[in-house]
Amino acid sequence: MKALVLSGGAGTRLRPITHTYAKQLVPVANKPVLFYGLEAIAEAGISEVGIVVGDTAPEIRRAVGDGSAFGLDVTYIQQSAPLGLAHAVLIAREFLGDEDFVMYLGDNFIVGGIADLVDEFRGSRPDAQILLTKVADPTAFGVAELDISGKVVALEEKPAAPRSDLALVGVFLFTSAVHEAVRGIELSARGELEITDALQWLIDHGRDVRSTTISGYWKDTGNVIDMLEVNRAVLEGIGGRVEGSVDEASEIIGQVTIEAGAEIRGSRIVGPVVIGANTRIAGSYVGPSTSIASDCRIESSEIEFSIVLTGATIQGVRRIESSLIGRNVEVTPATGVPAAHRLVLGDHSKVRISS
Structure with missing residues (x-):
C-alpha cells in the first residue's frame, strides 16, 4: 500500500503568512503540520509516499528531504496548478500503479493517526473508504449524504444547500478503481477535478464506497483560528x-x-x-x-x-x-x-x- 500526500495548495486563507511560506509547513507546537501526517502514515506501516507539490515545492523538498527521517521513501510529484484533489490522483498515476493507497491532505490534522483506518481498509478492501465528521458549517467542505442504513448515496463539494452536516475529512483510501473514476469526470464549476465527483462516479457505477464517521479530533488547518486551536490541542x-x-x-x-x-x-x-x-x-x-x-x-x-x-x-x-x-x-x-x-x-x- 502506498500514500499520496497533497502539499500543493496555495493557502489563501492563511495569507499573508503563505505568501512566503508553504501552508503545510506552518508549525503546530513548533513542528510543521505536514510532519504529523507523515508520521501518521509511517505509523500505519506505509513506507512509499508520493508528495504532490506546487509552487512551494522547494520549501517542501528542503523540509522533508528523501523522507528517511520519517522512515519513508518519498517521491515528489509536481502539479502544474492546484486543479483539485482528483487531479492530484490523475497526475500520480505512474507512481501509484495499481496498488491500494491512502490520500492524505497535508494541512489536515487527526489526533490518533490513521493506523486503525488503514487496517480496516486492508481487511475489507472496498473500492473507496472515506472519513466523515459532523461540522457546524458544511458549506465549507465536501459533504456526504447517507441513506437510512448508513450507506453513502451522494457527495457534493462545498454545497450552497448542504443535504447533511457530514463533512469529508482529509483522508481517503482507494483501490485502483479510483483511476477510472478520475478519468471519467469533468472539471467542476470551480475549474477543478473534484474528489467528491470521483467518489460519486464510483457510487453511480455500482462500486463499493464506504464511510467511517469519526468523533475524535480533526482539523483542517487552513485558517488562523483552526491553526491556533490545533496548536492548543497538541500542546x-x-x-x-x-x-x-x-x-x-x-x-x-x-x-x-x-x-x-x-x-x-x-x-x-x-x-x-x-x-x-x-x-x-x-x-x-x-x-x-x-x-x-x-x-x-x-x-x-x-x-x-x-x-x-x-x-x-x-x-x-x-x-x-x-x-x-x-x-x-x-x-x-x-x-x-x-x-x-x-x-x-x-x-x-x-x-x-x-x-
Whole structure:
C-alpha cells in the first residue's frame, strides 16, 4: 500500500503568512503540520509516499528531504496548478500503479493517526473508504449524504444547500478503481477535478464506497483560528521539559517545554507552552496555548494563545493574543491610545502598535 500526500495548495486563507511560506509547513507546537501526517502514515506501516507539490515545492523538498527521517521513501510529484484533489490522483498515476493507497491532505490534522483506518481498509478492501465528521458549517467542505442504513448515496463539494452536516475529512483510501473514476469526470464549476465527483462516479457505477464517521479530533488547518486551536490541542498532550536556562526570578507553571539554548529571565511562563532553541524571553509573560519558535526575542511583553515563527521579535508590547506571527517579524510599541491586539503578520513585517 502506498500514500499520496497533497502539499500543493496555495493557502489563501492563511495569507499573508503563505505568501512566503508553504501552508503545510506552518508549525503546530513548533513542528510543521505536514510532519504529523507523515508520521501518521509511517505509523500505519506505509513506507512509499508520493508528495504532490506546487509552487512551494522547494520549501517542501528542503523540509522533508528523501523522507528517511520519517522512515519513508518519498517521491515528489509536481502539479502544474492546484486543479483539485482528483487531479492530484490523475497526475500520480505512474507512481501509484495499481496498488491500494491512502490520500492524505497535508494541512489536515487527526489526533490518533490513521493506523486503525488503514487496517480496516486492508481487511475489507472496498473500492473507496472515506472519513466523515459532523461540522457546524458544511458549506465549507465536501459533504456526504447517507441513506437510512448508513450507506453513502451522494457527495457534493462545498454545497450552497448542504443535504447533511457530514463533512469529508482529509483522508481517503482507494483501490485502483479510483483511476477510472478520475478519468471519467469533468472539471467542476470551480475549474477543478473534484474528489467528491470521483467518489460519486464510483457510487453511480455500482462500486463499493464506504464511510467511517469519526468523533475524535480533526482539523483542517487552513485558517488562523483552526491553526491556533490545533496548536492548543497538541500542546496539551506533549508534557514539559526544561533544557534551556531559567533564572531564579522566573516562574514556570504547568507543562512547559524549553528547548536547549533558550533563556528565560525574570518572566512568568504558564503552560502548555513550548519555547524553541536559542529564544530569549525577558521580563515577560507567556500564557497558555502558545508556541514560540527558535531564535525569537520577547522582552517586556505579554502573549498567549498564539504561534510565533522563527526569528520574530516582540518588545514592549502589553498584550498579544489569538495571533499568528511570521518569521523575522518585529512588533514594537507606538504612541497612541492602548488597545487589544489580534494579529496575522507576514514574514519580515514591521508593525508598530499601541502598548
